[in-house]
Amino acid sequence: MTTEELEKKFQERIDAEEKIEAKDWMPADYRKTLIRQISQHAHSEVVGMLPEGNWVTRAPNLKRKAILLAKIQDEAGHGLYLYSAAETLGVERTDLIDDLNSGKAKYSSIFNYPALTWADMGAVGWLVDGAAIMNQVALCRTSYGPYARAMVRICKEESFHQRQGYDILLTLSKGNDAQKRMCQDAINRWWWPSLMMFGPPDANSPHSAQSLKWKIKRVSNDELRQRFVDMTIPQCNILGMTLPDPKLVWNQDRGHHDFGEIDWVEFNNVLKGNGPCNKERLEARLNAHNEGAWVREAAMVHAEKRARKIA
Amino acid sequence: MKNWPLFEIFIRSKNGLDHRHVGSLHATDAKMAIENARDVYTRRMEGVSIWVVESKLITASDPGEAEALFEPAEDKIYRHPTFYDLPDELKHM
Amino acid sequence: MSSANPLLDFVLIHADNSLILSQRLSEWCGHGPVLEQDMALTNIALDHIGRARLLYQYAAELDGTGKTEDDFAFVRDELDYKNVLLAEYPNVDFAYTILRQFFMDSFYIDFLDKMVLSTDTRLSQIANKSLKETQYHYKWSKDWVIRLGDGTEVSHQKIQTALNRLWEYHGELVVPSDAEKIMIAQKIAPDFEEIKALRTQRILETFAEANLTTPSNPWQQSGGKKGYHSEHFGFLLTEMQFMQRAYPGLDW
Numbered sequence: 001m002t003t004e005e006l007e008k009k010f011q012e013r014i015d016a017e018e019k020i021e022a023k024d025w026m027p028a029d030y031r032k033t034l035i036r037q038i039s040q041h042a043h044s045e046v047v048g049m050l051p052e053g054n055w056v057t058r059a060p061n062l063k064r065k066a067i068l069l070a071k072i073q074d075e076a077g078h079g080l081y082l083y084s085a086a087e088t089l090g091v092e093r094t095d096l097i098d099d100l101n102s103g104k105a106k107y108s109s110i111f112n113y114p115a116l117t118w119a120d121m122g123a124v125g126w127l128v129d130g131a132a133i134m135n136q137v138a139l140c141r142t143s144y145g146p147y148a149r150a151m152v153r154i155c156k157e158e159s160f161h162q163r164q165g166y167d168i169l170l171t172l173s174k175g176n177d178a179q180k181r182m183c184q185d186a187i188n189r190w191w192w193p194s195l196m197m198f199g200p201p202d203a204n205s206p207h208s209a210q211s212l213k214w215k216i217k218r219v220s221n222d223e224l225r226q227r228f229v230d231m232t233i234p235q236c237n238i239l240g241m242t243l244p245d246p247k248l249v250w251n252q253d254r255g256h257h258d259f260g261e262i263d264w265v266e267f268n269n270v271l272k273g274n275g276p277c278n279k280e281r282l283e284a285r286l287n288a289h290n291e292g293a294w295v296r297e298a299a300m301v302h303a304e305k306r307a308r309k310i311a
Numbered sequence: 312m313k314n315w316p317l318f319e320i321f322i323r324s325k326n327g328l329d330h331r332h333v334g335s336l337h338a339t340d341a342k343m344a345i346e347n348a349r350d351v352y353t354r355r356m357e358g359v360s361i362w363v364v365e366s367k368l369i370t371a372s373d374p375g376e377a378e379a380l381f382e383p384a385e386d387k388i389y390r391h392p393t394f395y396d397l398p399d400e401l402k403h404m
Numbered sequence: 405m406s407s408a409n410p411l412l413d414f415v416l417i418h419a420d421n422s423l424i425l426s427q428r429l430s431e432w433c434g435h436g437p438v439l440e441q442d443m444a445l446t447n448i449a450l451d452h453i454g455r456a457r458l459l460y461q462y463a464a465e466l467d468g469t470g471k472t473e474d475d476f477a478f479v480r481d482e483l484d485y486k487n488v489l490l491a492e493y494p495n496v497d498f499a500y501t502i503l504r505q506f507f508m509d510s511f512y513i514d515f516l517d518k519m520v521l522s523t524d525t526r527l528s529q530i531a532n533k534s535l536k537e538t539q540y541h542y543k544w545s546k547d548w549v550i551r552l553g554d555g556t557e558v559s560h561q562k563i564q565t566a567l568n569r570l571w572e573y574h575g576e577l578v579v580p581s582d583a584e585k586i587m588i589a590q591k592i593a594p595d596f597e598e599i600k601a602l603r604t605q606r607i608l609e610t611f612a613e614a615n616l617t618t619p620s621n622p623w624q625q626s627g628g629k630k631g632y633h634s635e636h637f638g639f640l641l642t643e644m645q646f647m648q649r650a651y652p653g654l655d656w
Contacts, residue, residue: 024374049434056430060647060656061474062423062460065430066453070354072433073446077351080439084335087317093337094314118647118656150334157355171655178651284435292437294562295498297312298555303339305554315438336440339551346544347440350447 125165553614
């Protein structure tokens with residue numbers, strides 16, 4: 001078969017909602033897009049451990065400490081499931097990590113914002129994980145089998161992440177003035193970056209159209225963002241807090257909430273590496289990788305020695 | 312430095328069920344792969360038994376041969392119990 | 405600082421050991437040498453937080469003044485923490501972390517095994533649960549001591565350095581405090597001599613397999629069980645207690 005015929009057949013399979021599996025023929029660009037997206041997603045999980053890890057040692061009580069630690073550990077697991085899905089496409093995890101460390105690969109910009117107070121653990125869980133879940137639920141139906149299966153597993157585990165975050169804020173919202181202030185401040189700082197997590201508007205999203213056609217992506221950026229806004233507002237009302245957007249209003253005609261313009265200049269700036277924590281995050285990952293090198297090597301050498309002894 | 316090899320992980324969720332493929336991970340040897348699988352894939356009581364096998368040792372069928380391998384089974388509908396029309400008065404078979 | 409209640413003191417030694425060790429282990433979260441081991445370290449930290457909570461809850465009941473598990477964990481003075489010096493020793497690097505873990509596990513594996521038979525039913529139940537966790541921790545830390553000792557030249561040197569440095573802290577666990585002596589007499593705690601012998605054997609066997617040289621200086625540091633800690637400890641508490649100190653008496 002010619003490449004054109006293969007591509008046509010491939011698209012027919014996609015259109016028929018068939019899943020693509022690792023050894024199936026796929027267009028080179030489909031493979032490339034998947035590797036980019038899945039590894040970016042994996043990197044986000046791993047870098048995402050850092051802002052929350054920043055608070056594990058300062059968690060206010062034992063119950064919260066255990067929950068937070070378990071939650072961050074899940075992020076490590078999710079990173080691992082995703083690297084594992086990417087590896088089915090013929091890349092090695094170490095190469096993907098090298099791309100992250102060299103700055104070639106991206107991760108979600110949200111993690112370039114600092115976690116400043118305990119309330120941030122609540123806001124990150126509620127808003128950041130909430131936005132992530134919105135995206136991930138849609139990805140459970142992605143066309144690439146190993147990616148879809150990883151997402152199903154991740155979504156199952158993530159379900160407690162958003163709740164634990166909301167629960168933190170709910171407790172703060174019923175607390176004293178200092179706690180309420182902390183709560184509102186965290187919402188103010190995390191709201192807009194959370195909306196940015198869905199990516200640029202559909203009109204300016206360079207890869208979106210092809211990804212939707214290949215059903216790698218199932219729902220557009222703007223649609224997911226709208227769903228998130230609509231879902232979050234009533235939850236915020238229960239907290240008795242406000243979202244930092246004066247233009248937020250119910251639009252009867254659309255059946256959705258209208259909201260203000262996202263600061264895309266800030267978005268692009270953080271994306272370029274100028275966010276408050278871009279450098280710290282990358283340094284932390286790089287340090288962990290470099291300082292772990294002798295450990296990884298020793299374990300490998302030992303296993304080889306042992307195998308020789310048995311042989 | 313040589314990378315830690317990739318292992319495929321299979322978990323039996325409870326006795327009576329088959330081991331099911333859940334994903335992969337890296338480990339220096341099979342023993343470590345089992346321990347890592349315990350920490351990575353059974354954090355929520357998902358398993359009672361773990362199998363690991365180094366990914367490179369798995370031989371997979373070629374998807375290009377899928378038609379030749381699997382389509383010949385399609386017309387052998389007489390292998391399925393629903394192929395047979397039985398009298399209504401027959402209750403159990 | 406010992407209270408008039410030796411059972412409470414005894415419970416706190418082991419609750420504090422678990423809490424402080426988990427605090428150190430959780431510093432690794434997100435910074436481990438490889439994702440799979442990041443998760444392993446976190447699992448061990450989580451087991452110890454869980455164990456600390458069970459023990460503090462019991463301590464709160466024994467104390468009887470309305471304190472909660474969190475009061476014990478977060479608002480005591482440094483002099484009131486009874487964990488061994490080993491538990492609070494900084495992570496330094498993966499080799500120190502592994503060796504610290506191995507010294508803790510090689511004690512707890514036999515200690516908990518015997519604690520299951522404690523005449524105190526509550527402690528016996530907690531030990532029963534904890535023992536299974538520690539059996540896994542022990543296997544993990546022992547395997548890593550061997551991997552690093554019998555790995556590359558670099559790893560061998562690093563774990564030998566950690567051993568040389570941490571050796572003087574491993575003994576405090578098996579020297580009973582005054583409260584522990586009373587517990588042993590009441591059969592609430594097991595005989596430490598037997599545990600010490602079993603542990604020495606575990607340590608020597610493991611070091612032999614890992615090609616490590618056991619330091620010759622027999623001197624052992626102590627003080628943790630009495631509330632006299634290292635200079636590192638104040639900083640650990642400052643961080644751990646921050647929220648409870650900055651905002652006293654609130655719900656979180």
